[in-house]
Amino acid sequence: MFPEFESYLRSQTTVTREELQLICSKAVERKLRRKEAILQEGEICRYKTFISSGILRTYRTREEGSEHILQFMPEDTWAVDPESYNEEVRSNYFIDALEDSKILQWAKADFVALLNNIPAFKNFSEKIISANIYLNRQRVFSSISSTAEEKYDEFIQSYPGLFARVPLHMVASYLGVTRETLSRIRHAQTKRD
Amino acid sequence: MFPEFESYLRSQTTVTREELQLICSKAVERKLRRKEAILQEGEICRYKTFISSGILRTYRTREEGSEHILQFMPEDTWAVDPESYNEEVRSNYFIDALEDSKILQWAKADFVALLNNIPAFKNFSEKIISANIYLNRQRVFSSISSTAEEKYDEFIQSYPGLFARVPLHMVASYLGVTRETLSRIRHAQTKRD
């Protein structure tokens, strides 16, 4: 039914065929066109979202209008605003598609029931959440200890292939520098090799 | 027995008197002198630690030797390296005391048992962890979107009183700037008012 998700979950967990079917039975498939959003600032994040294909991003704007990208979510990853989803408060973030994408969504009540009924799925979910906690701490450390060039190198290392799929000015936004700065760093690097 | 911790937990949770006694019965009190460490790089973080009085910090060093502070933990907060504690891997961080401090520690096995046996305590623990996730995301956003001065202002807002207790060069380390930069920011601000 959802071949990408099914092979993803089989390779990552020990859920049985029946459990997998149960999980899929609660999912809603959605196709997104480039620039289409699944969460807007001020809304409550009511779904867990799995990206089957394409790329989404999480970003936030400041009062003056500048956009700042917190995260890229390519295929085989999840998209959610944890605070809005857990606490059911209005989100500060936007989540939208950078390419035409295919996603699966579970309403919170359904997802909670699945976690409670399928221990292997709950374990897996907790593993994903933990990994995100570790990543965010790593990112905070990087933000206070690395130069712009080091952050760029870390990005390339951590997300090989992603750079080719997202515009340079969005990578700059993710890194917290201007696109001009990133352009300079790349220029200096190509000269060095 | 542990008056600071007991009043902290009573005010934050609905644990009963008996549950509180059970929790305290597993705690080990420790007094730290300034600069004394409870976790060193390369060790496994085997305890949950509550700070009854004083201040601790979590920091990490780079190869060249520079220190970068990820977090300050004053009284009524918790200290742990989540990744090392959860996954039982060697930590990249140091945790030590900035002032003479009094702490309570629970061995992981004991703490896990308490969480399983006391639902109100588990709820509370999850609340703390969630709050930390939200804070870290906020901090990542701030790191890519705010100027050094804005980060300084946010720090003062978020942790009033902490600034007075922590040396300026450590606040600079936490913010990811040099002490000279922070000195300049403060100078400019005092001139403006």
Next chain:
DNA sequence: TCAAATCGGTGACAAATGTCCTCGTTTTCC
């Protein structure tokens, strides 16, 4: 108590980064 370490401010200069602009190419989407 007192020598040593820590701490914070400052000036001079260098390096990194931001801002503003133009330009040519590529991509998007009616």
Next chain:
DNA sequence: GGAAAACGAGGACATTTGTCACCGATTTGA
């Protein structure tokens, strides 16, 4: 298919930040 938008590079200049060196005041700890 073609106009419009998005994209990335680069130059010129301003601003911010880092680096280094020095100094005096304060704190620390034996």
